[in-house]
Each structure stands twice: as structure tokens, then as C-alpha cells.
Amino acid sequence: MIRPVLLAVVAAAALAFPHVVTANYFIHLAVLAMVWMIVAAGTNVIQGYAGYVSIAQGGFMGIGAYSSALLSLDAGVPVWLAISVAPFITALAALIAGYPSLRVRGHYFAILTLAMNMVIYIVLVNWIPVTGGEAGTTGIPAPEPISIGTLEISFERRVNYYYLVLAALALTMLIVTAVVRSRVGRVLEAIRQNETFAEAAGVACWKYKLFAFVISASLAGFAGALYAHYMSFISPAPFSVDHSLNAILAVILGGSGTLTGPLVGAALTVALPEVLRIAEIFRLIIYGFALVVVVIFLPRGLVPWIADLAGRDWKLPRAQSAESR
Amino acid sequence: MRRLGVLTIAAAIAFSPLATRAAEKTLTIGVSDALSGGGAVYGVPEKRAIDLAIEQINAAGGIAVGKDKYKLAAIVYDDKADPTEATNVARKLIDRDGVKYLLGYCCSASTGAVASIIGREDAIMLVGTAGARAITSAGHKNVFRTRPPGDYTGDAAGRFIASQGVKRLGVVAARDVALFTQYRDALIKAFESEGGKVVAVETFGGQDRDMTAQLTKVRGLEPDAYFISGYVEQVAFAHRQAHELGIKAPRFGFSGGSAAQFLRVASAEAMEGVWDLIAIEFNAEALGENAKNYAKAYEAKWKEYPTPNSAFAYDQVYVLKAALEAAGTVDDLEAVKKALRNLTVPKEVVLRYLPVDGKMFDPKGQAYISNGAFQFRNGNWVFVKELPSDAAAYSKFFQTVRD
Amino acid sequence: MLVDLLQQLFNGLVIGSIYTLVALGLTIIFGILGIAHFAHGSVAMFGGYLTYFLILALGIGVFPAMALAMAGGALLGVVLERVAYYPVRNAPPINSFIIALGLTLIIEKSNLLLFGVDQIIVPTGFNRIFTIGGLALPELRIYILLTAAALVVALTILIQKSWMGMAVRAVAQNRAAAILMGINVHAVSMFVFALSSALGVAAGVLVGALFAIAPGVSGGLVVKGFAVLILGGLGSIPGAIVGGLVLGVSETFASAFVSSAYKDVIAFLLMIGVLLVKPEGIMRRSVAR
The missing domain is CATH 3.40.50.2300 (Response regulator)
Structure with a gap:
């Protein structure tokens, strides 16, 4: 019974945040953290529920970011429309790339997605007339202002963009929750636990896997679009394999196959470098150790572990079967 | 290994001004440059040249702004010549560290990214070696560059x-x-x-x-x-x-x-x-007395001969000094921008600038030297x-x- | 024109021989232990850095330094197996893969920390250039081909003739039966990691001599290695040799005649192509794990 209360507290805190912490820099970090939460929540669908590691989430974020940015810059599409279309463009790319890739299992799939991310990166870097190459694309507009009566809400203001991304995150969580609590979600868990068995039971596993892959990718694309219009500048660098690993880390760290875990994980990966104020190189080494240690000693992740420690009857969705992850 | 040393120095510089010299007036400037990766061959020498210029200016009593004397201090970040990293660094310098003057900038892509957002910010950006044309041709009123476009x-x-x-x-x-x-x-x-x-x-x-x-x-x-x-x-x-x-x-x-x-x-x-x-850029044979002194001082401090591009960064600091002294303020950015625009070539600079209409920077904030x-x-x-x-x-x- | 084609072919073979070495290390680990040892590229780079510093510190030649570094690499391989992979040997494959990603981060960034971010070129002193009718054959590139070939031969002999090699083959064919026969599977695992890491180090040294060792090189290398592994067939030594050379040559020709910008896409296309044409062979093997 503690869950609704906790949810309300978190929501209230999120809404109040920009008024409590007014320093521009922290609002900036909060926006970035929420963008990464969206990516992590998406990654969780394929990784946490279906049990397939996709190392292409960073690349898909890039597809979303560039398609939304270029649609609004070059094609003159309104920004709101561009952001809404970006997840679907990303989904299409994931569908095309995922169809052959999901015919193979396990490590092969992971390697293929890694290569996919590299290809996306190579295209972003080399398709210079369209993407601007490594120098990137500048002058990406913020969403058009909304007028409510006499009140005009401009999204060039950081606080307003914060609420936009917060709303996007809430929408993402609604979608992910709906997916994992549906029949599809149960089939995905069956695939994770024993794909051969699920196949033998007459489930066309590849359809479900493809669906999970596409959902994950399109959410990453959505996050990418939000990122692009926030930063007003994008280059290929944030969409490299390193950032796909970041998303995987967020899911593992927080607790894969749980709804809240990836969010906590994503927030940690953004907050840690700021809190620790250490050179990035140490941070990445710490991330590496965190991955190894968590997989060996805490395979369920932080959130379920803390929930257990707290001794609550805080029944996370399918925490009970996490040991077979 | 050498780079690690540089990072340590950068970190030391980043944190020291807060602790020391609280009594006298200090103007903290931000330096964003490639201190690692492929751009480091340009960025590290730039950073070293800036350090040298700051040391010299402070040793000579600092910058005379109105009645005050300001010593310079620098917060240095590694932007890895990467555009995204450089925008993050600019954000940190402006939003978190409260810096108003940004120097360094060796590489085109990273600098171009920062230049594209700097127009909206309350800061002045002095660009060193980055040579992409758009950095100054875009016409932002707060961007000035010592190096001519490619x-x-x-x-x-x-x-x-x-x-x-x-x-x-x-x-x-x-x-x-x-x-x-x-x-x-x-x-x-x-x-x-x-x-x-x-x-x-x-x-x-x-x-x-x-x-x-x-x-x-x-x-x-x-x-x-x-x-x-x-x-x-x-x-x-x-x-x-x-x-x-x-x-x-x-x-x-x-x-x-x-x-x-x-x-x-x-x-x-x-x-x-x-x-x-x-x-x-820098060549002691082709240039005059300032260049020879610069090379001597750089070599004494850093145990290596200055790279050609480093002089652009060295000159930035003296340009900033001259402009602040002319404007008589460090806080009124509009006055400083105006001073920069009307600046004649300061006598301390190393490179031989070709003034346009008698001024160091042309209307878009671009300086020129010979090829x-x-x-x-x-x-x-x-x-x-x-x-x-x-x-x-x-x-x-x-x-x-x-x- | 013919000279140019031969020149490109030669250059492609040199690069392909390095891919072969990388793929051999990956394929024996994947084929025998079922682990996608993603950190292999970072281990290779570690070996390259180590060789560079051994040459500088001890004043020895490149080959003795490389031998020492290979021994160091073998030791590192054993440590990785014991500390990181061994605890998850019975867990689902996704766990070992995430371990591999974690190790990649640790080794890659430790390389940065230990050796700096400057690109490093392994000094060899092989500067002569032989010319045969317009075909330029730099001494260094010839030595790279020869070194790779010698290592491949040595590996083949080790696997085919030695007692440990026999144990490795037995585990690869039938793990359960091998255990029943009294083969120490843990020892085999460690041996495989040592062998593979030593080969990886050799590849790293060759990359460092021919081009440079720098942050970011290892990621590309490991993906090429996996592409060769898929191309040549899992656990197949001849497959890795042929696959590596094919990839090296096709990249060089693509770079010259199609687009130098997109040459790195070839590896991906080859992977997808093979998986589409004969996925069942690959799927069967992965299920066996």
C-alpha cells in the first residue's frame, strides 16, 4: 500500500523541483537525467523483460534526434509535429534492422546491435550534406510557444522545457507499464526465461521480440528528439556505442525488469559525475566495476535490493523471478 | 603520461583560485580546449600559452581596470575537441562557475558548436586556433577570433x-x-x-x-x-x-x-x-622581438618549443587585457565588446596582425595575419x-x- | 592499373592478417566457452601499450617486447576468467555478456589512465621499402604478414598436437563427456583465455606498429573480429583465417572503388548477409550453449 503514496511523493517532488532548486545548472542536469530515464525505460523493455541486450539504443536516440531536428530545420515541419514523428521514424529503422537481427539469439543479437550502432554513427558522421558530419547541426529550434489565454509558455525557457520533458517521461512510463502488464509482457518474460520452451508452446517468439525491440528503439528516438530541441545543437558524439552502454548500465544498476529500477539507474548515471566531481575516466572505470559487481553480487539491481532491505512488502512487478534473469 | 600531468595541472588551476588570493581582486576566466584526443596537439599548447600569459600579466601587476587592479585566474576544462562536450563545458563555465570570458578554442567543430549557442549567453568568447568560417561569419556580437578563417x-x-x-x-x-x-x-x-x-x-x-x-x-x-x-x-x-x-x-x-x-x-x-x-602563426624567424621573447618564456616554463598555433591563444589574453583596460570595467560586457571592436593591435602581441580600417578586429570580430x-x-x-x-x-x- | 590492384590487394592482406589474429582469439573463447569476450579489443590495446613501454624502458627490440607483452596478456586473460567470468559460468548468457561490457569499460579506461590519451606508435625500425615493378612492399608490412602467419601456425600446432590442445578440442566437442573423461574444465577455460589474450596482444602490437594505438581503436577492432567470426564460422580456425583476409581485402577495395567513408560498414553488411543466408548453422550452435 506504500506504492501509491510513494508515487505521489515523487510526482510532487518532480513538479516542485524547479521552484526549489532554481540554479539553472541543476535544472539542466534534471532535464538530461529525465531524457536518459526515457531511454533507460525503453531499454528495459528489450533487456529487462525480453532478456536481449541491445547495444543500439544510443544510435536510435541519434536517429530520433537528427530526424526531428532536420525535419524542423530543413523541411519546416512544426517542432511539435517533428518531435511526435521522430519516434515513428526510429521505429521504422528499428523494424528494418531488427527483422534480420532477431532471427539470431543471445550474443549474436548483441553483436549485431552493436554493429548497427556503429553503422548509424558512421552515417551520421559521413552523410555530411544532411547531418553536418562531426561538426553537427546547429540552430535547432525549441518547440513553438503555447498560448493559454494571455499566458504564453516559451520553451526556450529552461523551466518550461523541464515540465515538457517531465510530461514526456510520464507518458513513457504509461506506455511501458501498459506493455509489460499486458499479455505481450508475459510472453516476453516467458521468452527471457526459456525461449525454446516458449517456441515449443506455439508462441511466434520473433514477433514479440521484434515488438519489444521496436518499442525500445522508438522510446530512445523520442528521448533523442527531446534532447535535440533542448540543446539546440547536436553532433554524432552523444549517439555512440558508449552511450548505449550507459543505457544498459542504467537498467542493470537500477534493477532490470522492474518499472522503477531503470529510472533510478538513469538518474544515478547523470548525477554521479556531478556529485563525485571526479575525472570522467575514473567515473567510467567505476561504471565498469559497478556492472561487474552488480551482475555477480546483486543480479536483481539496486531498487529490488533496497526494497528487500527495507523489509517492505513492496511487491515489484516480477521481482520474484528476477534470479533467473 | 604527459597528458595526465596536464590534467592534474588543469585541475589544480581549476580549484586554486577559490582558495587563494581572496583579498585582492581576481577576474576568473574560463578556458575550454582540447586537452585530450586528436585535438590535443593544438589544445594543450594553447592552454599552456594562456597560462604563460596569465602568469606574466599577474607578475607585472595585473590588469588596471578603472581604479582596481585585477589578477587573472583560469578555470580550465577539457572539451576533447568534441562539439557536445564543448557545449557542456560552456554551460558549466557560464551557469555553474559564473565566468564571463571564455578563451581557448582550438578546434573547428567544438568551437562552432559553442559559437552557435553563445549569441544568447551573457559572455564574451575569444577564439584561438579554430578556423571554421562560420564561427565569426555568423555575426554573433560576442565572438572574437585571432586566427583568420581557413x-x-x-x-x-x-x-x-x-x-x-x-x-x-x-x-x-x-x-x-x-x-x-x-x-x-x-x-x-x-x-x-x-x-x-x-x-x-x-x-x-x-x-x-x-x-x-x-x-x-x-x-x-x-x-x-x-x-x-x-x-x-x-x-x-x-x-x-x-x-x-x-x-x-x-x-x-x-x-x-x-x-x-x-x-x-x-x-x-x-x-x-x-x-x-x-x-x-608563430615563427621566430619570420616575426619580431615579441616572438623571440615569447618562445624563450614558453620554453623556460614548459620545457618545449611553442607550437605554431599557440601564439593565437597567447595573444587572446593580451587582447582581453587591452580591451578591459580600455573599457574600464570587467562587468559591463557591452562596454568590453565595444572596446574590443575599437581595439588597435596591442603592443604585447606576438603575431603580426593586418589591421582592417586601423582596427585589430573587423566588424564581425575577425582578425587577420599574413600567410x-x-x-x-x-x-x-x-x-x-x-x-x-x-x-x-x-x-x-x-x-x-x-x- | 594492374599494379594498383596488386598494391591494394597487398595492403588489404596486411590488414586482413591483423583481423585474423583478433578473430582467432574471439573464436576460441566463443566456440569453447560460449562467451562473447567483448573486452578482447581492449586487451589487445593494453598489449600494444605494454609493448611500447617495454621497448622504451628496457631498450629491447620489438619482438622480445612483444613476447613479454603476450605473456602479460595471457596472465591478464587468466585473471579476467577467474575473477569476472567464472562466477557467472552457470548464469544466463546475458550475465556474461554484461560482464564483458563492464570489463571493456574497465580495461579501456585503465589503458587511458595508465598510458595517456596520446596516440602511440610502436617503434620497429623497419623502414626499408622494397619495390618490385612499381609495387611498393614496405618491410614493416611484410613482417606483419609473416608474424601473423607464424602465430597462426603456432596456434594450429598447439591445438592439434599438444595435450592441452586435445583437452580443448574435447571440451569444444562435448563438454559433458570431457568432464566424465576427467578433463579439468576450469583449467581448460583458463588456458583458452590465456591463449586468446596472448593472440589479442599480438594483434594489438601489429596495429600499433602499422598505425597507432589510441583510445577508440579497440571498439572497431573487436567488431571486425566478431564479423570475421560470424563470416568464417564459429570456432573454426581456417574460417577465421579466410574470413579475416576476405574482410581486409574487401574493405581496402571498397575504400578505393566505392567510398572510403563507408568502408567500415562492410563488416556489418557481411554479418547481416551471412546471418540471412545461413542463420540455422549459427542458431544451432548458439542453442548448444
Whole structure:
């Protein structure tokens, strides 16, 4: 019974945040953290529920970011429309790339997605007339202002963009929750636990896997679009394999196959470098150790572990079967 | 290992001004430069030159602003020459550290990214070595640059290559760094207008170190000469591989690295006779007394000879000093911008600037210097001649472009 | 024109021989232990850095330094197996893969920390260039081909003739039966990691001599290795040899005749192509794990 209360507290805190912490820099970090939460929540669908590691989430974020940015810059599409279309463009790319890739299992799939991310990166870097190459694309507009009566809400203001991304995150969580609590979600868990068995039971596993892959990718694309219009500048660098690993880390760290875990994980990966104020190189080494240690000693992740420690009857969705992850 | 040392120094500098010298007035400036990665060959020397200038200015009593004397301190971040990292760094400097003056900036892509957002920010940006045209041509009122854009030099270089009797030129160049592509396009245009023919344009990317396939292909077309341009780390490989492929035709280039930086990759034999056609950055032979003193001081402090591009960064600090003293304020950015715009060339600078209408910066905040041809002979770069270049005419053209 | 084609072919073979070495290390680990040892590229780079510093510190030649570094690499391989992979040997494959990603981060960034971010070129002193009718054959590139070939031969002999090699083959064919026969599977695992890491180090040294060792090189290398592994067939030594050379040559030709910008896409296309044409062969093997 503690869950609704906790949810309300978190929501209230999120809404109040920009008024409590007014320093521009922290609002900036909060926006970035929420963008990464969206990516992590998406990654969780394929990784946490279906049990397939996709190392292409960073690349898909890039597809979303560039398609939304270029649609609004070059094609003159309104920004709101561009952001809404970006997840679907990303989904299409994931569908095309995922169809052959999901015919193979396990490590092969992971390697293929890694290569996919590299290809996306190579295209972003080399398709210079369209993407601007490594120098990137500048002058990406913020969403058009909304007028409510006499009140005009401009999204060039950081606080307003914060609420936009917060709303996007809430929408993402609604979608992910709906997916994992549906029949599809149960089939995905069956695939994770024993794909051969699920196949033998007459489930066309590849359809479900493809669906999970596409959902994950399109959410990453959505996050990418939000990122692009926030930063007003994008280059290929944030969409490299390193950032796909970041998303995987967020899911593992927080607790894969749980709804809240990836969010906590994503927030940690953004907050840690700021809190620790250490050179990035140490941070990445710490991330590496965190991955190894968590997989060996805490395979369920932080959130379920803390929930257990707290001794609550805080029944996370399918925490009970996490040991077979 | 050396880089680690630099990072430690950067960190030390980053945290020390908060603790010390609280009593006297301190103006903290932000420095964003590539201290690691491929751009570090330009960024680290820039940072060192800035450190040197700050040390000298502080030792001489600081900057006289109105009645106050300000000592300078710097917060230094590594932007890795990466555009996204550089925008993050700018954000940190402005939003978190409250810095108003940003210096450094060695590399086109990262600097271009920051320049694209700086127009909205309450800060002044002084750009060092980054040569992409749009950084200043976009016309942001708070961006000033000591280094002339790539195409200004490329035009002079194209005419020079044609004057050397080259009829057929093979080009192997960096694919997408604006500095190099704009230089290359201007070079090709000038070379062809002098009656030359470009037989092939082959490119390489930011991570490539194997240009053998491209060079072999161009070799098959038998050009009279090659033009190879890009960042030092890569171009040195191209020269090494050209040598390995038995290419004997003259090789012209545009990189602006020191001899030591080239020799880390390619042998002196592979480099012999290679041309570098660049703005006359730093060269104690070609420049005057200031340059000799600068080289001496830099060598004493950093135990190595200054790289050519480092002088742009050194001059930035003295430009800032002169402008602050002229404006009589460190807080009123509008006054400082105005002072920068009306600045005559300060006497402490190392490079020989070509003023436009008597002022160091033209209306878009761009400064100019002359161009020169250098050749690699017996293990070192030798200044051969100045290339004819018309700063006033280019500046007029420059006011009309935005990219 | 013919000379140019031969020149490109030669250059492609040199690069392909390095891919072969990388793929051999990956394929024996994947084929025998079922682990996608993603950190292999970082281990290779570690070996390259180590060789560079051994040459500088001890004043020895490149080959002795490389031998020492290979021994160091073998030790590192054993440590990785014991500390990181061994604890998850019975867990689902996704766990070992995430371990591999974690190790990649640790080794890659430790390389940065230990050796700095400057690109490093392994000094060899092989500067002569032989020319045969317009075909330029730099001494260094010839030595790279020869070194790779010698290592492949040595590996083949080790696997085919030695007692440990026999144990490795037995585990690869039938793990359960091998255990029943009294083969110490843990020892085999460690041996495989040692062998593979030593080969990886050799590949790293060759990359460092021919081009440079720098942050970011290892990622590309490991993906090429996996592409060769898929191309040549899992656990197949001849497959890795042929696959590596094919990839090296096709990249060089693509770079010369199609687009130098997109040459790195070839590896991906080959992977997808093979998986589409004969996925069942690959799927069968992965299920066996």
C-alpha cells in the first residue's frame, strides 16, 4: 500500500523541483537525467523483460534526434509535429534492422546491435550534406510557444522545457507499464526465461521480440528528439556505442525488469559525475566495476535490493523471478 | 603520461583560485580546449600559452581596470575537441562557475558548436586556433577570433601551388572538419582559376589512420603534386604512407603542426620537402622581438618549443587585457565588446596582425595575419616565403557570408 | 592499373592478417566457452601499450617486447576468467555478456589512465621499402604478414598436437563427456583465455606498429573480429583465417572503388548477409550453449 503514496511523493517532488532548486545548472542536469530515464525505460523493455541486450539504443536516440531536428530545420515541419514523428521514424529503422537481427539469439543479437550502432554513427558522421558530419547541426529550434489565454509558455525557457520533458517521461512510463502488464509482457518474460520452451508452446517468439525491440528503439528516438530541441545543437558524439552502454548500465544498476529500477539507474548515471566531481575516466572505470559487481553480487539491481532491505512488502512487478534473469 | 600531468595541472588551476588570493581582486576566466584526443596537439599548447600569459600579466601587476587592479585566474576544462562536450563545458563555465570570458578554442567543430549557442549567453568568447568560417561569419556580437578563417589562407595556397609549376594536383584531405573543407575548396578554386587541374579529391575521416587505399588510387592517376590536409596526427600518417608507396611527387599540405609532432609518426626522410601552407602563426624567424621573447618564456616554463598555433591563444589574453583596460570595467560586457571592436593591435602581441580600417578586429570580430609557405628540411620546418594575401579585400567578402 | 590492384590487394592482406589474429582469439573463447569476450579489443590495446613501454624502458627490440607483452596478456586473460567470468559460468548468457561490457569499460579506461590519451606508435625500425615493378612492399608490412602467419601456425600446432590442445578440442566437442573423461574444465577455460589474450596482444602490437594505438581503436577492432567470426564460422580456425583476409581485402577495395567513408560498414553488411543466408548453422550452435 506504500506504492501509491510513494508515487505521489515523487510526482510532487518532480513538479516542485524547479521552484526549489532554481540554479539553472541543476535544472539542466534534471532535464538530461529525465531524457536518459526515457531511454533507460525503453531499454528495459528489450533487456529487462525480453532478456536481449541491445547495444543500439544510443544510435536510435541519434536517429530520433537528427530526424526531428532536420525535419524542423530543413523541411519546416512544426517542432511539435517533428518531435511526435521522430519516434515513428526510429521505429521504422528499428523494424528494418531488427527483422534480420532477431532471427539470431543471445550474443549474436548483441553483436549485431552493436554493429548497427556503429553503422548509424558512421552515417551520421559521413552523410555530411544532411547531418553536418562531426561538426553537427546547429540552430535547432525549441518547440513553438503555447498560448493559454494571455499566458504564453516559451520553451526556450529552461523551466518550461523541464515540465515538457517531465510530461514526456510520464507518458513513457504509461506506455511501458501498459506493455509489460499486458499479455505481450508475459510472453516476453516467458521468452527471457526459456525461449525454446516458449517456441515449443506455439508462441511466434520473433514477433514479440521484434515488438519489444521496436518499442525500445522508438522510446530512445523520442528521448533523442527531446534532447535535440533542448540543446539546440547536436553532433554524432552523444549517439555512440558508449552511450548505449550507459543505457544498459542504467537498467542493470537500477534493477532490470522492474518499472522503477531503470529510472533510478538513469538518474544515478547523470548525477554521479556531478556529485563525485571526479575525472570522467575514473567515473567510467567505476561504471565498469559497478556492472561487474552488480551482475555477480546483486543480479536483481539496486531498487529490488533496497526494497528487500527495507523489509517492505513492496511487491515489484516480477521481482520474484528476477534470479533467473 | 604527459597528458595526465596536464590534467592534474588543469585541475589544480581549476580549484586554486577559490582558495587563494581572496583579498585582492581576481577576474576568473574560463578556458575550454582540447586537452585530450586528436585535438590535443593544438589544445594543450594553447592552454599552456594562456597560462604563460596569465602568469606574466599577474607578475607585472595585473590588469588596471578603472581604479582596481585585477589578477587573472583560469578555470580550465577539457572539451576533447568534441562539439557536445564543448557545449557542456560552456554551460558549466557560464551557469555553474559564473565566468564571463571564455578563451581557448582550438578546434573547428567544438568551437562552432559553442559559437552557435553563445549569441544568447551573457559572455564574451575569444577564439584561438579554430578556423571554421562560420564561427565569426555568423555575426554573433560576442565572438572574437585571432586566427583568420581557413579559406582566406586556402586561396593564397592555391595560387602558390600553381606558381610552382604544378598542372595536375591530387587531393587527399580531411572529410568534414569545416576548417579543412573550406580551405580545400578555396584552394581548388584558386588553383583551377590559375589553369591547374585537380585529378582527384579523396577524403579520410576523423579516426582514420590508414590512407593507403586513397593514396594508391591517386597515385594511379599520376598527378604532378599532392595536396594533403587535416589534423597533424592523421596527416603525418598520410605522409608516412605516401613515402611507403614510393610517391616522389611534391606534397603540399595544411596542418600547422610542429616538427616534433610530425616526427612522432613519420620519419624525417618521409617528411623531407613537404610544404605546409598556413597563416604565419608563430615563427621566430619570420616575426619580431615579441616572438623571440615569447618562445624563450614558453620554453623556460614548459620545457618545449611553442607550437605554431599557440601564439593565437597567447595573444587572446593580451587582447582581453587591452580591451578591459580600455573599457574600464570587467562587468559591463557591452562596454568590453565595444572596446574590443575599437581595439588597435596591442603592443604585447606576438603575431603580426593586418589591421582592417586601423582596427585589430573587423566588424564581425575577425582578425587577420599574413600567410606563408613553410617547407620541411632536415628535420624541421623552414620559413620560405610570405604568400601574397589581401586582408581588407577578404574582410569585405567576409562581411557578406554567414557560413 | 594492374599494379594498383596488386598494391591494394597487398595492403588489404596486411590488414586482413591483423583481423585474423583478433578473430582467432574471439573464436576460441566463443566456440569453447560460449562467451562473447567483448573486452578482447581492449586487451589487445593494453598489449600494444605494454609493448611500447617495454621497448622504451628496457631498450629491447620489438619482438622480445612483444613476447613479454603476450605473456602479460595471457596472465591478464587468466585473471579476467577467474575473477569476472567464472562466477557467472552457470548464469544466463546475458550475465556474461554484461560482464564483458563492464570489463571493456574497465580495461579501456585503465589503458587511458595508465598510458595517456596520446596516440602511440610502436617503434620497429623497419623502414626499408622494397619495390618490385612499381609495387611498393614496405618491410614493416611484410613482417606483419609473416608474424601473423607464424602465430597462426603456432596456434594450429598447439591445438592439434599438444595435450592441452586435445583437452580443448574435447571440451569444444562435448563438454559433458570431457568432464566424465576427467578433463579439468576450469583449467581448460583458463588456458583458452590465456591463449586468446596472448593472440589479442599480438594483434594489438601489429596495429600499433602499422598505425597507432589510441583510445577508440579497440571498439572497431573487436567488431571486425566478431564479423570475421560470424563470416568464417564459429570456432573454426581456417574460417577465421579466410574470413579475416576476405574482410581486409574487401574493405581496402571498397575504400578505393566505392567510398572510403563507408568502408567500415562492410563488416556489418557481411554479418547481416551471412546471418540471412545461413542463420540455422549459427542458431544451432548458439542453442548448444
